[in-house]
Amino acid sequence: MGKKAKPGEFASSDIFSLLVETSEKERRKRREELLAPLGIKEFFIGGSITIDKRTCKGVECKLCIKACPTNALYWRATGDVGIIEELCIYCGACVLNCIVDDCIKITRRRENGEIEKFSTPRAFTILEHGINAKKRLERVRAVFPTAADYLKLYKPLIT
Numbered sequence: 001m002g003k004k005a006k007p008g009e010f011a012s013s014d015i016f017s018l019l020v021e022t023s024e025k026e027r028r029k030r031r032e033e034l035l036a037p038l039g040i041k042e043f044f045i046g047g048s049i050t051i052d053k054r055t056c057k058g059v060e061c062k063l064c065i066k067a068c069p070t071n072a073l074y075w076r077a078t079g080d081v082g083i084i085e086e087l088c089i090y091c092g093a094c095v096l097n098c099i100v101d102d103c104i105k106i107t108r109r110r111e112n113g114e115i116e117k118f119s120t121p122r123a124f125t126i127l128e129h130g131i132n133a134k135k136r137l138e139r140v141r142a143v144f145p146t147a148a149d150y151l152k153l154y155k156p157l158i159t
Contacts (some may be wrong), residue, residue: 047108
């Protein structure tokens with residue numbers, strides 16, 4: 001507990017951090033309310049998405065809008081692609097379908113604190129391959145014994 005302030009002194013509370021914390025809670029609550037009807041599970045605790053308006057060929061393709069599972073991307077009346085940050089789950093479907101490299105940039109943070117950045121289909125594929133390789137290695141290690149354990153169980157007869 002914080003110590004009590006004497007008359008004429010201010011309590012040592014950081015108003016800014018309280019405001020940020022409150023706004024973050026409100027943002028998470030609103031996000032949950034928006035995503036609940038869609039039945040989509042979130043895998044990332046945070047992230048950001050940006051679209052480079054200079055390189056976007058939105059009028060010609062609109063592939064990112066069609067690929068988005070949450071409809072976070074939409075077509076604006078001004079002729080460019082808009083983003084609803086509260087709906088974006090940072091899945092990368094838009095990057096995979098975009099015909100222009102480095103047009104859509106996604107930065108996302110996993111629950112373990114790991115930050116992932118990608119802006120091309122190739123970078124996204126390499127990232128996913130690395131994640132899947134780690135998962136496969138963990139499964140193999142869980143099922144099969146290590147070499148030392150194997151040798152303990154089946155001591156070869158050295159003659």
